[in-house]
Amino acid sequence: MFDFFVFCDIISTNVWFVVKKMDIIDKLKILADSAKYDASCSSSGSSRKNKNRGIGNGNVSGICHSWSNDGRCISLLKILFSNCCIYDCKYCINRCTNTVRRATFTPREVADLTINFYKRNYIEGLFLSSAVIKSPNYTMELLIRTISILRNEYHFNGYIHCKTIPGCSKELIDPLGKLVDRMSVNIELPSHNSLKLLAPQKEKDGILTPMTYISNGIKQNKLDKSKFKIDFVPAGQTTQLIIGATPESDLKILKLSEGLYQKLNLKRVYYSAYISINNDKNLPTLKSPPLLRENRLYQADWLLRFYGFKADELLDDSHPNFNNILDPKCDWALRHIEQFPIEINTADYLTLLRIPGIGVISAKKIIRARRSFYLDFDSLKKLGVVLKRAKYFITCKGKYFDKICKFNESFIETNLIYQERNNLKQPQFEQLSIFDSLQPTKEDKIKCLTGSL
Amino acid sequence: MSNWKLINKTYLYDGSFYGFLTIVFDSYLTKTLPQKICKKNTYLSNFLDTTIEIETNLEKAQRILNGIEKNIGSDTLYNTYYAFLSNEKNKEFNILKYLCNGFIVGPKINHNLTTSYVFKVVSMRKKTLSECHKLKGLLRFQELSNNLSYASIHPDNNILEPLGHHFIKRFASMNFVICDKNRDICFVYNTKEYKIIHSQNICIPNISEDEKKYQELWKLFFKTIFISERNNPRCQMQFMPKKYWQDLIEKP
Ligand code: SF4
Numbered sequence: 032m033f034d035f036f037v038f039c040d041i042i043s044t045n046v047w048f049v050v051k052k053m054d055i056i057d058k059l060k061i062l063a064d065s066a067k068y069d070a071s072c073s074s075s076g077s078s079r080k081n082k083n084r085g086i087g088n089g090n091v092s093g094i095c096h097s098w099s100n101d102g103r104c105i106s107l108l109k110i111l112f113s114n115c116c117i118y119d120c121k122y123c124i125n126r127c128t129n130t131v132r133r134a135t136f137t138p139r140e141v142a143d144l145t146i147n148f149y150k151r152n153y154i155e156g157l158f159l160s161s162a163v164i165k166s167p168n169y170t171m172e173l174l175i176r177t178i179s180i181l182r183n184e185y186h187f188n189g190y191i192h193c194k195t196i197p198g199c200s201k202e203l204i205d206p207l208g209k210l211v212d213r214m215s216v217n218i219e220l221p222s223h224n225s226l227k228l229l230a231p232q233k234e235k236d237g238i239l240t241p242m243t244y245i246s247n248g249i250k251q252n253k254l255d256k257s258k259f260k261i262d263f264v265p266a267g268q269t270t271q272l273i274i275g276a277t278p279e280s281d282l283k284i285l286k287l288s289e290g291l292y293q294k295l296n297l298k299r300v301y302y303s304a305y306i307s308i309n310n311d312k313n314l315p316t317l318k319s320p321p322l323l324r325e326n327r328l329y330q331a332d333w334l335l336r337f338y339g340f341k342a343d344e345l346l347d348d349s350h351p352n353f354n355n356i357l358d359p360k361c362d363w364a365l366r367h368i369e370q371f372p373i374e375i376n377t378a379d380y381l382t383l384l385r386i387p388g389i390g391v392i393s394a395k396k397i398i399r400a401r402r403s404f405y406l407d408f409d410s411l412k413k414l415g416v417v418l419k420r421a422k423y424f425i426t427c428k429g430k431y432f433d434k435i436c437k438f439n440e441s442f443i444e445t446n447l448i449y450q451e452r453n454n455l456k457q458p459q460f461e462q463l464s465i466f467d468s469l470q471p472t473k474e475d476k477i478k479c480l481t482g483s484l
Numbered sequence: 485m486s487n488w489k490l491i492n493k494t495y496l497y498d499g500s501f502y503g504f505l506t507i508v509f510d511s512y513l514t515k516t517l518p519q520k521i522c523k524k525n526t527y528l529s530n531f532l533d534t535t536i537e538i539e540t541n542l543e544k545a546q547r548i549l550n551g552i553e554k555n556i557g558s559d560t561l562y563n564t565y566y567a568f569l570s571n572e573k574n575k576e577f578n579i580l581k582y583l584c585n586g587f588i589v590g591p592k593i594n595h596n597l598t599t600s601y602v603f604k605v606v607s608m609r610k611k612t613l614s615e616c617h618k619l620k621g622l623l624r625f626q627e628l629s630n631n632l633s634y635a636s637i638h639p640d641n642n643i644l645e646p647l648g649h650h651f652i653k654r655f656a657s658m659n660f661v662i663c664d665k666n667r668d669i670c671f672v673y674n675t676k677e678y679k680i681i682h683s684q685n686i687c688i689p690n691i692s693e694d695e696k697k698y699q700e701l702w703k704l705f706f707k708t709i710f711i712s713e714r715n716n717p718r719c720q721m722q723f724m725p726k727k728y729w730q731d732l733i734e735k736p
Contacts, residue, residue, distance in 0.1 A: 063708040084657040096621040100710045102719025
């Protein structure tokens with residue numbers, strides 16, 4: 032093991048030397064390519080102002096600047112500082128045992144690229160992450176240097192999201208946290224065992240310790256009411272889990288997310304469908320990434336954050352994974368049919384939110400409108416409430432929707448599944464990763480309305 | 485509003501927001517609604533119409549503005565402004581009815597979504613705002629040789645002014661011009677103040693030396709970030725409609 036590490040180090044120092052002469056085009060190609068698998072691209076939650084006539088500001092609801100051919104929003108310049116890694120995480124393209132082209136930026140190069148992209152309105156800011164060069168602390172110092180050029184020399188007030196290197200020391204988190212808007216430590220593998228198996232050099236503690244430290248830092252910073260305080264990670268911290276590389280069930284993953292939201296106050300947990308890049312006996316070979324499963328987890332995640340659901344309600348040991356055809360809320364509703372139908376004119380807000388097809392915005396509209404008059408199905412339509420799913424689960428003034436005279440599980444299930452099958456022929460997954468703050472933003476609400484929750 | 489008189493006249497105005505507010509003022513004062521409201525320069529005279537030209541009156545407009553804010557609330561003012569920027573036909577007439585009724589019922593007006601003109605005003609606002617938000621992201625500046633940044637856009641709605649304000653906040657110390665090619669108007673900002681002028685009055689120098697390099701780097705980044713296993717052009721198109729592609733550097 033010891034020899035192996037020395038070997039890696041020699042490779043990476045040599046490569047470091049070679050790539051110094053590489054031009055910026057090659058570096059960008061290599062280091063953007065390596066960073067693209069990170070799902071997070073949100074730029075919301077920061078209201079940083081343009082100070083001292085510097086450049087840029089934050090936008091609380093986030094702005095997307097382009098959409099890539101895979102339909103994902105491009106909002107940040109998402110790059111690795113370097114892909115010369117000393118670690119050997121099995122699932123990662125940049126693990127030290129792979130032969131890939133290696134490159135490392137200089138702090139100045141990253142800062143210049145960011146500023147020039149930003150001035151042309153290509154991006155909302157920077158998302159910087161890195162492989163581990165030499166040591167976690169060495170890498171962290173390079174990241175800090177880069178970001179402090181941007182903030183202090185170029186007076187850049189745009190959005191910066193920086194990944195913390197697992198295993199770095201606490202003393203380095205503080206200065207970084209005061210420069211950036213958001214920090215993340217990626218958990219990647221949803222259990223201790225999987226971590227040991229696939230990322231042997233990363234320790235669970237090396238991940239959870241910085242997360243806890245950041246979380247406490249944010250809490251304390253919020254309590255500090257002094258006028259001159261420097262914000263610490265004002266847009267909060269996030270993490271990412273890889274879906275489908277390891278055997279954890281949806282229930283286990285969702286419980287983990289729930290814990291992260293409750294205990295560490297995370298802003299977002301991102302889910303990234305595993306894409307087979309490396310061959311390894313401990314890794315599954317998947318023909319295509321499990322995108323549907325990823326989508327189901329995002330939907331369930333929303334139910335946790337905005338709809339008052341608990342992980343235990345959505346799934347349990349006898350039913351540990353989500354349904355392929357029905358979204359988590361429909362699935363839940365069918366298994367709790369005794370709680371339906373719900374009368375639109377009397378149900379309270381949280382109950383309305385439990386109706387499949389009714390999102391935050393519809394529920395609010397209903398509450399507001401029914402103050403002035405009784406709602407029937409026609410007025411629901413006029414309000415813009417989509418009845419496609421909801422019609423099976425509600426009554427208006429005590430009446431069911433048109434032809435739905437039978438109210439029972441199998442009838443509804445057959446109908447819903449029939450509808451969904453038609454949908455599934457052309458799968459179309461919403462891009463949820465751009466919406467972010469804890470309170471649903473305007474766009475969130477639009478999403479909930481058009482989305483399938 | 486039921487006792488208001490519908491008069492058989494077509495109002496012509498100069499197309500400005502203040503011009504429109506002048507119409508609102510006159511209508512409210514006389515408790516009458518015209519048959520149509522048209523812009524002077526696009527109006528095709530019609531044998532059957534009796535037209536009245538309304539002169540823009542800043543004082544009347546200002547009084548209406550204050551009146552809206554005080555009596556119907558700032559939400560309504562917001563709705564009015566953004567609905568007015570919409571390119572929808574008949575927007576003037578719908579907003580007029582919305583405001584006149586608003587003066588009678590107060591802020592409650594915005595809850596009456598089942599009334600057709602309220603619904604229309606609200607949906608016009610939504611459309612303009614969402615286009616404005618979209619272009620905050622999709623607009624591309626090019627750096628010109630005289631230290632000026634230039635962007636051209638082709639929006640459906642007249643969102644130049646709110647869009648310009650967004651960029652003033654963001655690039656307070658940058659000289660920039662945003663040109664709405666569909667309307668031939670430009671938003672010009674010189675780090676202190678801004679103006680909206682006709683495109684004819686502006687000449688655009690060549691792009692700077694760095695510009696080409698950063699355009700190439702951006703195209704490269706755009707291509708590289710794509711994950712082929714997740715290819716989904718439909719989704720891309722849905723978020724980034726084709727009509728905006730002409731002004732993008734990275735055209736998918
Ligand atoms: S630490 Fe692991 S996941 Fe990160 S770049 Fe290195 S090998 Fe990849």
